[in-house]
Structure formats: structure tokens, C-alpha cells
Amino acid sequence: MTADLSTTSYALLGLLALDPADAPEGLTGYELKQRCDLTMRYYWVSPATSQVYTELARLARLGLVDTTDAPNGRRNTRRYALSDSGRTALLAWLETSEPAFPVLKHPVALRLMFAHMVGPEHVQRWLDTYIAQLEQRTADLRAVREMLGDDPRLRSPATVADWGLAYFANESAVAADVRERGAADEG
Amino acid sequence: MTADLSTTSYALLGLLALDPADAPEGLTGYELKQRCDLTMRYYWVSPATSQVYTELARLARLGLVDTTDAPNGRRNTRRYALSDSGRTALLAWLETSEPAFPVLKHPVALRLMFAHMVGPEHVQRWLDTYIAQLEQRTADLRAVREMLGDDPRLRSPATVADWGLAYFANESAVAADVRERGAADEG
DNA sequence: TAGCCAGTATTCCAGTTAGGAAGATTCCGC
DNA sequence: GCGGAATCTTCCTAACTGGAATACTGGCTA
Numbered sequence: 001m002t003a004d005l006s007t008t009s010y011a012l013l014g015l016l017a018l019d020p021a022d023a024p025e026g027l028t029g030y031e032l033k034q035r036c037d038l039t040m041r042y043y044w045v046s047p048a049t050s051q052v053y054t055e056l057a058r059l060a061r062l063g064l065v066d067t068t069d070a071p072n073g074r075r076n077t078r079r080y081a082l083s084d085s086g087r088t089a090l091l092a093w094l095e096t097s098e099p100a101f102p103v104l105k106h107p108v109a110l111r112l113m114f115a116h117m118v119g120p121e122h123v124q125r126w127l128d129t130y131i132a133q134l135e136q137r138t139a140d141l142r143a144v145r146e147m148l149g150d151d152p153r154l155r156s157p158a159t160v161a162d163w164g165l166a167y168f169a170n171e172s173a174v175a176a177d178v179r180e181r182g183a184a185d186e187g
Numbered sequence: 188m189t190a191d192l193s194t195t196s197y198a199l200l201g202l203l204a205l206d207p208a209d210a211p212e213g214l215t216g217y218e219l220k221q222r223c224d225l226t227m228r229y230y231w232v233s234p235a236t237s238q239v240y241t242e243l244a245r246l247a248r249l250g251l252v253d254t255t256d257a258p259n260g261r262r263n264t265r266r267y268a269l270s271d272s273g274r275t276a277l278l279a280w281l282e283t284s285e286p287a288f289p290v291l292k293h294p295v296a297l298r299l300m301f302a303h304m305v306g307p308e309h310v311q312r313w314l315d316t317y318i319a320q321l322e323q324r325t326a327d328l329r330a331v332r333e334m335l336g337d338d339p340r341l342r343s344p345a346t347v348a349d350w351g352l353a354y355f356a357n358e359s360a361v362a363a364d365v366r367e368r369g370a371a372d373e374g
Numbered sequence: 375t376a377g378c379c380a381g382t383a384t385t386c387c388a389g390t391t392a393g394g395a396a397g398a399t400t401c402c403g404c
Numbered sequence: 405g406c407g408g409a410a411t412c413t414t415c416c417t418a419a420c421t422g423g424a425a426t427a428c429t430g431g432c433t434a
Contacts, residue, residue, distance in 0.1 A: 006390075007294060014301045030412050043296035048392050053413065075399055077412065094305045099294035099313050101320045107194060107286035109230035109350055114201045115343040118281045126286050133288045156302040163296055163361050170357035171289075174350050193419070217383045235421050240384065262428060264383065 005089070007100075008047055009055050011040060013064060013090045016082040025068050026081025029053045039157065042141055042164040056080050064089055108175070120182055127179040131172060138168045192246075192276070194287075195234055198227060199242050200251060200277045203269040205344075212255050213268025216240045226344065229328055229351045243267050251276055295362070307369055314366040318359060325355045 005013075015035050016026065027035070029052050036046040047055070059065045064086035068079045082090075108130045115123045145161040148154045192200075202222050203214065214222070216239050223233040234242070246252045251273035255266045269277075295317045302310045332348040335341045 007292075007297065008391085011297055014297070017301065017304065028412065030410095040297075043291060043293040045290055045292055045392085048394085049412095050393080050414075050416090051391060054391085075412080090301070091304065094298060094301060095309055098316050099298055101317075101324070102294065102296075103232055103292040104230060104289060104354075105194075105232055105291075106230040106289040108289065109347050110194065110198055110201070110227075111281060111286055112347050112350070113226075113343055114204065114277070114281055115346070116340075117204065117278060122282055129285050130288075137288070153303075156300055159302070159365060160296050160299050163299070163365065166357065166361050167291075170353065174353050178346060178350065195419085215383065217381095232420090235423095236383095237385080237387090237422080238420055241420085259383080259428070262383080 005059075005093075006055075008044075008051070009059060010090060010093050011044055012036075012047075012052065012055050013059065013082060013086055015040070016065065016080065017087065017090060024081070025070075026066070026079040028077055028079055029056055032056070032080070039144060039161075042137075042144075043160060059086065112178070115182075123182055124179060127175050127182075131175050131179070134168050134172045134175070138165065138172075141165055141168065192280075195231075195238070196242050196246060197277060197280050198231055199223075199234075199239065200246065200269060200273055202227070203252065203267065204274065204277060211268070212257075213253070213266040215264060215266055216243055219243070219267070226331060226348075229324075229331075230347060246273065299365070302369075310369055311366060314362050314369075318362050318366070321355050321359045321362070325352065325359075328352055328355065 012032060015032060019027075029049070033047075033049050033052045036052070040046055056065065060067050060080065064083055065080045066083045068081070070077050070079065108126055111126055112123070141161060141164050145158065145165065148158040148161060151158075199219060202219060206214075216236070220234075220236050220239045223239070227233055243252065247254050247267065251270055252267045253270045255268070257264050257266065295313055298313050299310070328348060328351050332345065332352065335345040335348060338345075
């Protein structure tokens with residue numbers, strides 16, 4: 001019945017499902033992109049702005065989102081809200097399909113494959129960069145996690161945030177370990 | 188001087204750099220794709236066959252790989268080997284550029300965001316699926332790791348494999364924990 | 375010993391995704 | 405009422421995916 005959508009499509013559908021209460025008219029593509037950048041980026045590629053609009057147009061064409069045009073001065077602002085069939089499609093996806101295995105693009109691990117080709121100082125630099133980036137991301141995600149608090153209605157996103165923090169912590173530990181062992185080889 | 192290449196281009200260049208000894212003529216696109224599927228997929232998207240060939244054509248055009256054509260029956264088989272300027276470009280990339288932060292596409296975490304929309308049995312199912320997939324991947328990667336052994340020449344790939352195993356172990360632990368806490372909520 | 379199937383090797387295509395640039399407009403502080 | 409930040413959308417190009425199509429080799433078996 002419903003055409004097969006990409007996971008990113010369902011992700012956007014899901015984001016629209018998360019706040020119907022405070023936004024009855026739905027969200028603009030711009031706002032949706034901001035939501036993606038705020039939370040989704042920790043466990044999914046935050047789609048490019050152009051892709052957000054492309055997906056929304058597709059979802060509207062399929063009747064999975066309702067659109068409302070509101071004149072905004074001389075210009076038109078279009079809001080997208082989850083439709084009934086959109087909610088049905090989202091639920092069907094959650095209930096009947098199996099999650100695929102995660103895909104990782106890990107530039108540090110990739111470079112590490114070729115570590116023997118360059119001096120150890122470069123490997124140390126890669127790891128230092130990565131560890132610093134991890135600290136920044138951890139701080140950002142911790143802020144998100146604290147925003148979510150103990151509210152039982154936000155338990156699902158909170159669980160995901162905790163998962164992300166555990167992932168970052170593990171990456172930090174492994175990176176630090178590899179760095180140390182590399183340094184030890186020099187001694 | 189050298190045009191900017193995608194990370195995937197450098198990954199292929201790196202794979203070609205890994206075994207020049209036993210393959211002086213280089214590898215075919217098909218063999219390269221197999222190498223990707225065997226090891227690269229644990230920390231990078233294994234590129235589609237069509238992309239492997241597209242990239243190799245680009246690298247050949249840029250002079251970063253040398254090609255050798257060998258007639259194979261009525262047809263031609265082309266082998267690709269790292270050229271001197273290819274090696275230089277790879278080293279320059281490793282030595283002068285910083286690794287970007289990893290990108291993750293985690294379908295389980297994505298679904299978990301919407302856990303409250305469906306019955307807990309579905310969440311259990313997602314996590315069970317994921318835990319089973321992790322076991323399979325862990326076994327596969329462990330086999331790769333054992334193939335690499337203690338050989339000091341293979342220390343770099345071995346480190347990456349260990350990193351992957353630590354990542355899988357952490358994911359398994361977190362998934363099991365989330366699963367248990369979800370089940371506890373039912374009690 | 376012909377037939378078949380698995381494996382090797384490459385190309386083509388249509389569609390999706392990524393990333394960036396460019397634009398038009400509104401909002402807000404000064 | 406000016407200027408810059410924020411809002412909102414579109415367009416373009418390149419990268420990438422997945423699948424199908426094509427062609428040949430070699431081994432097994434009936």
C-alpha cells in the first residue's frame with residue numbers, strides 16, 4: 001500500500017510526530033532542519049537542508065503530511081504537519097519492519113589502518129583531534145540530556161541521549177588507550 | 188596541486204597501498220570490492236561496486252593509480268596499482284589533513300526515539316534483533332582479528348579490528364541494558 | 375562431454391543523498 | 405529607517421546506491 005520510504009523519510013515523519021501539541025499547524029522545513037541538527041545528528045546523519053525540503057515535498061505528494069500555506073508578508077511560508085495516514089505509515093514501519101545494522105563512517109579508524117605509513121606523531125595528532133572533538137560533542141549532548149531531565153514523557157529521547165553518551169565515553173576510552181600504547185612503543 | 192579527493196578515494200588508495208608485495212600488477216575492481224567488504228565495512232561504508240569502478244577511473248585519470256590491461260579471453264581485465272604520485276597523495280593526506288568526526292546512522296537509536304508510540308514488545312524486538320546482529324558481526328570481526336594475529340607488520344589493521352570489537356562490545360552492553368530496563372518497566 | 379552453476383569482472387542506468395551557494399524576506403536593535 | 409542576524413526556500417553539481425545486464429572461466433555432475 002504505502003510506498004517504501006527511506007529511513008530518513010521516516011525520521012522526519014517521526015520528528016513531526018514528536019511535537020503535534022505545541023505546533024498544530026506543523027513545522028517549516030527550516031524548523032525541521034533545526035530539530036535535526038539539535039538532536040538527530042547524534043545517531044543519524046542530519047540531512048542537508050535541500051534534502052529536508054525534497055523529502056517534505058515527497059511526503060506531501062504521498063499524503064503523509066498536510067501542508068498549510070500562510071502568507072508571511074510578501075512571501076509564503078509552508079508548514080508541514082503529520083497527517084493521519086502519515087501516522088499510520090510511521091506506526092506500520094515501527095511495528096512491522098526490522099532495524100538495519102548501523103552504518104559507521106569512522107575517519108580516525110580509517111586512517112589508523114595506514115598508521116604504519118607515517119610517523120607516530122601524526123597518529124598522535126589524529127587521536128588528539130578526535131579526543132578533543134569527543135569532549136565537545138559530549139558536552140553538547142550532555143546539555144541536551146539535561147534539558148530532557150526526568151520527565152517521563154521524554155523518556156525515549158533521554159534513553160537515546162544516554163546511549164549516545166555511553167558511545168562517546170567508550171570511544172574516548174579506546175582512543176586514549178590506542179594513543180597511550182602508541183606512545184609506549186616510542187619509549 | 189593534487190585535486191581534493193573524497194575520503195572514499197583515499198580509502199581505496201590506502202587499500203591498494205596495503206598489498207603491493209604479493210600483487211605487483213595491482214588489483215582488479217572486483218578484488219578491491221572484496222577487500223572493502225572484508226575489512227573496510229567495519230569502520231566505513233563499503234562502496235557499491237559501481238562506485239569502486241568510478242573511483243578507480245577517476246584515480247587513473249589523475250595519475251594516482253597505474254593500470255595494466257590483460258586480455259582475458261575475448262575480454263579485457265584491468266588491474267590497478269598505486270603509482271608514485273598516488274603514494275605521495277596518500278601520504279600528504281595522512282600527514283597534513285585532520286580527520287573529520289565520525290558519522291553514524293543508527294537505525295535502532297532512531298527507532299528508540301519513537302519507542303513511546305508503540306508497544307514495548309516492539310522495542311524488545313528491535314533490541315533483540317540488534318543484539319543478534321552484533322553477535323554475528325562480532326564473530327566475523329573476531330575471525331578477521333585472528334587472521335591478523337601478532338604479526339608486527341599487521342599491527343595497524345589489528346588495532347583497528349580491536350577498536351571495532353570494543354565498539355561492538357559496548358553496543359551490546361548498552362543494548363542489553365536498555366532492553367532490561369524496558370522489561371523492568373513492565374513488571 | 376554437454377550442461378549447469380558459482381565465481382570473476384565490468385558497465386550502465388535511474389534514482390537518492392550530500393553540500394554548498396544563492397535568493398528573498400522579515401525581525402530586531404540601535 | 406539602517407544594517408545585520410535570522411528565517412525560509414530553491415537550485416545546482418557531484419557523490420553514491422542498488423540493481424540489472426553482460427560476458428567470460430572453471431569445476432562439478434549426470
